[in-house]
Amino acid sequence: MEIVYRNLKPEDYDSLIELWEISGLPLRRKGRDSRENMIEYMKREPDFLIGAFDENKLVGVVIATSDLRKGWINRLAVHPKYRRHGIASELLKISEERLIKSGVEIISCLIMDDNQPSICFFQSEGYSSMREVLYFRKVLHPEV
Numbered sequence: 001m002e003i004v005y006r007n008l009k010p011e012d013y014d015s016l017i018e019l020w021e022i023s024g025l026p027l028r029r030k031g032r033d034s035r036e037n038m039i040e041y042m043k044r045e046p047d048f049l050i051g052a053f054d055e056n057k058l059v060g061v062v063i064a065t066s067d068l069r070k071g072w073i074n075r076l077a078v079h080p081k082y083r084r085h086g087i088a089s090e091l092l093k094i095s096e097e098r099l100i101k102s103g104v105e106i107i108s109c110l111i112m113d114d115n116q117p118s119i120c121f122f123q124s125e126g127y128s129s130m131r132e133v134l135y136f137r138k139v140l141h142p143e144v
């Protein structure tokens with residue numbers, strides 16, 4: 001199996017939604033995950049939306065974001081049939097390199113506390129959890 005890693009393009013949008021769906025990630029198609037939002041982010045930060053492809057089929061994805069000092073790993077997903085082959089690990093490595101190049105000094109990720117595979121994954125990649133931190137937020141609308 002030869003996996004190719006490249007930046008996502010607008011024409012990958014439908015496969016991206018399909019992949020998140022099959023991977024069990026929640027979708028907000030009218031807001032955060034809308035075609036318009038995704039394509040806008042691809043244009044603004046082309047190096048921060050990265051896909052893993054097996055012969056043109058999208059099998060893994062990650063979105064990196066940066067708030068200057070801190071970088072975030074978001075929406076990481078690998079197709080269930082392609083898991084445990086190091087694809088997420090490679091997507092994370094590429095994201096980290098690009099975030100570090102952009103100047104961030106901390107790389108973070110928010111994970112639901114019952115998402116055991118992701119917890120194990122990030123631990124295996126050298127990330128530590130901060131149990132003492134509570135995540136506070138103000139949600140301005142349900143699709144954000």
Ligand SMILES: CC(C)(COP(=O)(O)OP(=O)(O)OC[C@H]1O[C@@H](n2cnc3c(N)ncnc32)[C@H](O)[C@@H]1OP(=O)(O)O)[C@@H](O)C(=O)NCCC(=O)NCCS
Pocket residue numbers: 023024025073074075076077078079082083084085086087088089090109110111115116117118120121122124125
């Ligand atoms: C978490 C996820 C992205 C991992 O993808 P993956 O490509 O299978 O991960 P990798 O093959 O790169 O795993 C690297 C290491 O992480 C750890 N790991 C990954 N999945 C694991 C699991 N289910 N259980 C235990 N450890 C796991 C292992 O140490 C693994 O190395 P090994 O296979 O040599 O033992 C994938 O399970 C997934 O898409 N989950 C659903 C989507 C999700 O919840 N995303 C998180 C939102 S941020």
